[in-house]
Amino acid sequence: MRRLATDTLITAERNLTRLPRQPDLFTAFTIQPIMFVLLFVYVFGGAIVTPGYDNYKDFLIPGIIVQNIAFGGFITAMGLAEDLNKGLIDRFRSLPMSRAALLAGRTLSDVVTNVTSMTILVITGLIIGFSFDAGVGDIVTGVLLLILFGYAFSWVFAFLGMLVSTPEAANSLGFMLVFPLTFISSAFVPVDSMPEALQVFAEVNPFTVIVDEMRELWVGSPGGSLWQSVAWSVAITAVFAPLAVWRYRKNAER
Amino acid sequence: MARTVTAMHSIEKPAGSEPAIQVTGLVKTYGHVRAVDGVSFQVTPGTVFGLLGPNGAGKTTTVRVLTTLQSPDAGDIRVAGVDAVADAAQLRERIGLAGQYAAVDDMLTGEENLVMVGRLYGMSRKQAKARAGELLTRFELTEAAGRVVKKYSGGMRRRLDLAAALVARPPVLFLDEPTTGLDPRSRLDLWEMIEELTGEGTTVLLTTQYLDEADRLADDIAVIDHGKVIASGTPAELKQRVGGERLEVKLEDPAQAPQAIEALAPLSDERAVAEEDGVTVAVARRNGTIVTAVQRLGAAGVGVDDIGLRTPTMDDVFLSLTGKVAEHEQAQQTNDEEVAA
Ligand SMILES: Nc1ncnc2c1ncn2[C@@H]1O[C@H](COP(=O)(O)OP(=O)(O)O)[C@@H](O)[C@H]1O
Numbered sequence: 264m265r266r267l268a269t270d271t272l273i274t275a276e277r278n279l280t281r282l283p284r285q286p287d288l289f290t291a292f293t294i295q296p297i298m299f300v301l302l303f304v305y306v307f308g309g310a311i312v313t314p315g316y317d318n319y320k321d322f323l324i325p326g327i328i329v330q331n332i333a334f335g336g337f338i339t340a341m342g343l344a345e346d347l348n349k350g351l352i353d354r355f356r357s358l359p360m361s362r363a364a365l366l367a368g369r370t371l372s373d374v375v376t377n378v379t380s381m382t383i384l385v386i387t388g389l390i391i392g393f394s395f396d397a398g399v400g401d402i403v404t405g406v407l408l409l410i411l412f413g414y415a416f417s418w419v420f421a422f423l424g425m426l427v428s429t430p431e432a433a434n435s436l437g438f439m440l441v442f443p444l445t446f447i448s449s450a451f452v453p454v455d456s457m458p459e460a461l462q463v464f465a466e467v468n469p470f471t472v473i474v475d476e477m478r479e480l481w482v483g484s485p486g487g488s489l490w491q492s493v494a495w496s497v498a499i500t501a502v503f504a505p506l507a508v509w510r511y512r513k514n515a516e517r
Numbered sequence: 518m519a520r521t522v523t524a525m526h527s528i529e530k531p532a533g534s535e536p537a538i539q540v541t542g543l544v545k546t547y548g549h550v551r552a553v554d555g556v557s558f559q560v561t562p563g564t565v566f567g568l569l570g571p572n573g574a575g576k577t578t579t580v581r582v583l584t585t586l587q588s589p590d591a592g593d594i595r596v597a598g599v600d601a602v603a604d605a606a607q608l609r610e611r612i613g614l615a616g617q618y619a620a621v622d623d624m625l626t627g628e629e630n631l632v633m634v635g636r637l638y639g640m641s642r643k644q645a646k647a648r649a650g651e652l653l654t655r656f657e658l659t660e661a662a663g664r665v666v667k668k669y670s671g672g673m674r675r676r677l678d679l680a681a682a683l684v685a686r687p688p689v690l691f692l693d694e695p696t697t698g699l700d701p702r703s704r705l706d707l708w709e710m711i712e713e714l715t716g717e718g719t720t721v722l723l724t725t726q727y728l729d730e731a732d733r734l735a736d737d738i739a740v741i742d743h744g745k746v747i748a749s750g751t752p753a754e755l756k757q758r759v760g761g762e763r764l765e766v767k768l769e770d771p772a773q774a775p776q777a778i779e780a781l782a783p784l785s786d787e788r789a790v791a792e793e794d795g796v797t798v799a800v801a802r803r804n805g806t807i808v809t810a811v812q813r814l815g816a817a818g819v820g821v822d823d824i825g826l827r828t829p830t831m832d833d834v835f836l837s838l839t840g841k842v843a844e845h846e847q848a849q850q851t852n853d854e855e856v857a858a
């Protein structure tokens with residue numbers, strides 16, 4: 264157990280050392296989210312009606328942060344695909360280290376990058392006019408929920424990343440599956456503005472559950488459920504972590 | 518699950534006369550491909566064992582099973598005194614592996630790579646740093662220590678990979694085609710480094726497609742093809758097995774090779790083999806062989822350009838055992854591609 268912990272930290276440190284040296288990845292979780300916020304606020308903002316909110320920014324920021332955090336796991340997906348692709352996994356597996364540490368280290372370093380881009384997004388939001396309408400306790404709860412939900416999606420991405428053989432394929436598979444999920448939710452537009460069929464889907468979409476809860480925690484609009492949000496996050500982790508471990512074993516053995 | 522670091526401070530040879538590596542009846546299949554098909558061999562502590570075979574022979578698969586990267590379908594494997602299946606975790610403490618493709622992190626510097634590996638072996642950050650420094654010096658990478666591996670040449674990557682395999686001073690070292698893809702100069706360098714290691718008592722199992730490499734480095738050789746050991750012994754024994762002398766005939770017209778092979782049939786127990794511009798065959802005796810050969814070839818109407826007897830090399834061993842010409846040049850080319858990829 265101690266070994267799992269130290270080895271996880273060592274591999275997480277490795278991932279974080281690599282990150283700034285990969286400019287494309289680095290911009291993906293720093294600059295890109297800012298661009299998205301600005302585009303949504305200034306291009307769509309005027310056209311999207313959000314009853315019950317002072318302005319579109321208050322509606323959008325919690326939503327776009329959830330979307331962004333869910334995609335944070337793509338760094339894990341690409342990193343794992345690369346390690347498998349280049350045979351680096353063989354080096355690790357020939358060492359007397361905890362084999363689970365490689366996956367755990369990946370998802371752990373995602374937490375660090377997720378918190379980084381979350382911070383960048385909140386600051387961007389505050390600069391362009393988003394304002395919290397909540398106490399410190401609720402804001403912190405929101406941050407913790409985001410971290411938990413992001414962690415769950417790191418396992419989703421870890422699994423997806425190992426279904427395909429190259430980092431590029433991992434990236435596009437992730438986008439293809441997760442992008443629609445985030446859009447057919449309450450993240451960007453009110454659900455009741457969607458066609459009937461999409462509404463049905465959006466209502467049960469875990470993204471809607473998390474986004475609604477984030478809005479309740481950060482801007483005080485009712486309709487969220489903390490326990491449902493936590494339950495979804497835990498359930499996603501409980502399903503995808505074992506799947507990722509299973510797939511990892513299979514791929515590494517080749 | 519306390520981490521044992523004892524193996525790092527002394528080169529432990531397995532007690533008594535136990536072999537450093539003992540493989541019995543190893544089988545590994547992929548679907549219907551029997552990649553390793555009943556391989557057995559053993560390696561004496563402190564010696565170099567060469568697993569020699571062409572592409573696809575099953576060398577990498579054997580190494581992967583012996584280093585616990587894959588589980589065998591059948592067979593008993595003991596490495597450094599422990600069972601590869603039952604005590605896989607313990608085994609990993611006692612081995613070093615440099616695989617067929619250099620497994621180092623491109624985005625880390627040379628030093629960061631070695632420090633990471635050291636820490637994953639259970640060293641403190643300080644210990645790992647000191648060990649990395651030693652290895653970087655030894656493998657002449659001190660200057661490049663702070664550069665990301667992405668900018669290394671093929672030879673430097675290989676040296677770093679070998680260094681990574683040595684971080685914990687393992688008593689048993691596995692090298693899968695260690696010089697594949699290297700230019701002649703780096704290849705010589707690496708040979709010397711491997712010889713230095715074995716001089717210090719490390720047991721080495723290396724795989725190679727290169728006969729000269731096995732001949733130079735290995736104390737014992739197992740030739741494998743299609744997953745089976747088809748011959749084994751010391752380099753000298755293998756050469757002897759091929760027969761004392763080889764008769765080489767250059768033909769005026771290489772298209773006449775089949776007739777030449779027929780004509781030479783009575784001179785040897787085995788059939789002659791066609792080569793680029795002639796045929797070659799192991800012959801039992803020296804006396805009178807050339808005269809007989811020339812007469813028989815003349816009678817068969819085969820034009821002879823040149824004819825001679827020669828002591829066998831490892832190339833001949835390979836040829837006579839596998840019926841294939843050793844894949845020297847082709848292999849060199851494929852490897853250049855590997856480096857580019
Ligand atoms: N993961 C795999 N899946 C299917 N077949 C494989 C796999 N790895 C190796 N093989 C097959 O097993 C045989 C031995 O391969 P390998 O051990 O890599 O040979 P070598 O290292 O001697 O070139 C080859 O026929 C190869 O195609």
Ligand SMILES: [Mg+2]
Pocket residue numbers: 573576577578617693694
């Ligand atoms: Mg191989």
